[in-house]
Amino acid sequence: MTDRLKKQASFDSPDDVYQLIIDMHKGLSDEESQLVNAKMIVLLANHIGDAAIIAEAAQLARDNTLSRHAKETV
Amino acid sequence: MVYVPPSFEPTVPDAVASGQVDKVPVIVVGAGPIGLSMALDLGLRGHNVLVLDKGTQLSDGSRAICYAKRPLEIMDRLGFAAPMLEKGVSWNIGRVFFKDTPDPVYSFDLLPVKDQKFPGMINIQQYYNEEFNIAELEKLDNVELRWGNAVTNVDNRDDGVTATVETDAGTYTLEADWLIACDGAHSPVRKMLEMGFEGETFRDNFLIADVKFKHERPTERHFWFDPPFNPGQSVLLHKQPDDVWRIDFQVGWDIDREEIVKPENVTPRIQAMFGDDIEFEYEWISVYTFNCRQVEHMLNGRVVFAGDSAHLVSPFGARGANTGFQDVDNLGWKLDLVIKGLAGDGLMKSYDDERSHAARINILNSTRSTDFITPKSKVSSLFRDAVLELAHDVECARGFVNSGRLSMPVPYPDSALNTPDRDDWTGGVCPGTNSVDAPVIHDGAEGWFIDHLGWSFTVVVFADEDGISPEMRKHLQAFLQSDVASKVLVISDQQDPEFETLSDCKGLLAERLGAVAGTAYLFRPDQYVAGRWQQAVSARDLIAARDRALGIVEEAA
Ligand SMILES: Cc1cc2nc3c(=O)[nH]c(=O)nc-3n(C[C@H](O)[C@H](O)[C@H](O)COP(=O)(O)OP(=O)(O)OC[C@H]3O[C@@H](n4cnc5c(N)ncnc54)[C@H](O)[C@@H]3O)c2cc1C
Numbered sequence: 001m002t003d004r005l006k007k008q009a010s011f012d013s014p015d016d017v018y019q020l021i022i023d024m025h026k027g028l029s030d031e032e033s034q035l036v037n038a039k040m041i042v043l044l045a046n047h048i049g050d051a052a053i054i055a056e057a058a059q060l061a062r063d064n065t066l067s068r069h070a071k072e073t074v
Numbered sequence: 075m076v077y078v079p080p081s082f083e084p085t086v087p088d089a090v091a092s093g094q095v096d097k098v099p100v101i102v103v104g105a106g107p108i109g110l111s112m113a114l115d116l117g118l119r120g121h122n123v124l125v126l127d128k129g130t131q132l133s134d135g136s137r138a139i140c141y142a143k144r145p146l147e148i149m150d151r152l153g154f155a156a157p158m159l160e161k162g163v164s165w166n167i168g169r170v171f172f173k174d175t176p177d178p179v180y181s182f183d184l185l186p187v188k189d190q191k192f193p194g195m196i197n198i199q200q201y202y203n204e205e206f207n208i209a210e211l212e213k214l215d216n217v218e219l220r221w222g223n224a225v226t227n228v229d230n231r232d233d234g235v236t237a238t239v240e241t242d243a244g245t246y247t248l249e250a251d252w253l254i255a256c257d258g259a260h261s262p263v264r265k266m267l268e269m270g271f272e273g274e275t276f277r278d279n280f281l282i283a284d285v286k287f288k289h290e291r292p293t294e295r296h297f298w299f300d301p302p303f304n305p306g307q308s309v310l311l312h313k314q315p316d317d318v319w320r321i322d323f324q325v326g327w328d329i330d331r332e333e334i335v336k337p338e339n340v341t342p343r344i345q346a347m348f349g350d351d352i353e354f355e356y357e358w359i360s361v362y363t364f365n366c367r368q369v370e371h372m373l374n375g376r377v378v379f380a381g382d383s384a385h386l387v388s389p390f391g392a393r394g395a396n397t398g399f400q401d402v403d404n405l406g407w408k409l410d411l412v413i414k415g416l417a418g419d420g421l422m423k424s425y426d427d428e429r430s431h432a433a434r435i436n437i438l439n440s441t442r443s444t445d446f447i448t449p450k451s452k453v454s455s456l457f458r459d460a461v462l463e464l465a466h467d468v469e470c471a472r473g474f475v476n477s478g479r480l481s482m483p484v485p486y487p488d489s490a491l492n493t494p495d496r497d498d499w500t501g502g503v504c505p506g507t508n509s510v511d512a513p514v515i516h517d518g519a520e521g522w523f524i525d526h527l528g529w530s531f532t533v534v535v536f537a538d539e540d541g542i543s544p545e546m547r548k549h550l551q552a553f554l555q556s557d558v559a560s561k562v563l564v565i566s567d568q569q570d571p572e573f574e575t576l577s578d579c580k581g582l583l584a585e586r587l588g589a590v591a592g593t594a595y596l597f598r599p600d601q602y603v604a605g606r607w608q609q610a611v612s613a614r615d616l617i618a619a620r621d622r623a624l625g626i627v628e629e630a631a
Contacts, residue, residue, distance in 0.1 A: 034456050046471075
């Protein structure tokens, strides 16, 4: 796997961006929120346009989650 | 029902009564589209071929109806693409629908790729394909077709095969150097050799209804995700010749296979789609479950597998028959050279390597389509719906919508037959990839590049204004000194005094091959690139590349 995913902060004002993401879900049902998230991922993936970077982000997001939430395997 | 497949008289050869054991070079088991085209390919190369089919009729129903560009090029080489194009339906407009919204999520225009001989895809019933193929076979007296002849036993040895064949009047025995098993998905030959056929069966069924409508409809392909007339499932509608429409209903796993195909049970589905007053008659109704599987090896001693006997894919993307024709294209020239004693040890193995690789890629593609069309999890369903909703408004989401991808030829980038590039290339066609096409002028007549490739090894050389240099000519002449059928094509606006010459009238050939004056490509007999050189190719380079593509391994010096 490449190591090109940017892991340093990009935004001078991260609060604005964070709020943007939260506001995206204002007044939505859980189901609608899920759809909005999925659409957001699709749009951003297309914008990035680099499968290797998307693969890196996917792996990081997955590993980070599993390392915290993985159930004890039998 | 309207359609009755044409049938043939069963053959009872003399050997049944006499007990004589005849010896033939090649037996092809199965007269489906793949066995028939295999026999035609080898027959046109001059080999004696015996085709055995246990049945006595052409395809029962329309079955494979989509034929893509590459298989059409192969059928053209074999001589029956013209009637396919003449009879077949070309469609340009495709529309994708989602849920109950009557206007499409989006529409696309499958414009024929410009400046190539064949369109991206045509629709035509499988039995026409078989019929046109048989018409060509009948012109050859070195190919014999025996209907009502079932192969019931195969003894596979290092030096040949003994086959037991059953007819209505009794059994007989045949000896052959090679046996090609084109005996379909349930391949009895595969079972006789106890070969693995790994993969998965999808827990889903499709109901096919071929119908004729009373009133004309536009020639468009429509695909519905989760429409109200088939909730939670997909429906596909496209057109065949003779005003027949194929409707494919996804119907899920838990069905009564006998009940579901009864016209009285299909009619309400069609009325739900088109309205209660739609007038139509049935041509064919069938139900099928699909598998994605592949045989462990496509070559086993003197038995070779091609077509459905070797691999099965989901119906999305029409890869079934299309892939099989490419097996034939790959195997024909190799077996020809092996039989003539001109090939190295690696050539037959390369058939297994290249086509097993292609089968894996096809299965991957068709599994991806299946996962999009019938999502296996909640989150997969969520993304599918998100993409479909987004696609209505945003162009970039449309690429993710997967209702089956057009069947494209699979390149063999890692094939042992390839000569790796010596130069830095940024464009053109890589070794192990099938050729592009482009318009050319030959002997004053407009035509296509692809028509001048195939059957033999072909060196394509791009000349400068003065033609090819005397030095290059010597190299080309030396390359032609071989028992292996080889030819030279010069790309130039002036006729070469010695070699077949094509004028690259629109400059597209040079552009598509990334060529300049002095560039040379070596094509295999199946129109795949064996090697390429930007400049200064020598006879040594060409001969070494041809040897490599013949499976002759260079001795370490
Ligand atoms: C209902 C249905 C719908 C389909 N729809 C599509 C579609 O829309 N698009 C698509 O691309 N593909 C479709 N396919 C698949 C497509 O028809 C196959 O991929 C194609 O026919 C494969 O050709 P083949 O020559 O390998 O095998 P087949 O056409 O199956 O031919 C095998 C032949 O071998 C003969 N045979 C079997 N055993 C023996 C034996 N022991 N001795 C002698 N002969 C024997 C059989 O009689 C048969 O004629 C469909 C298939 C089915 C069944």
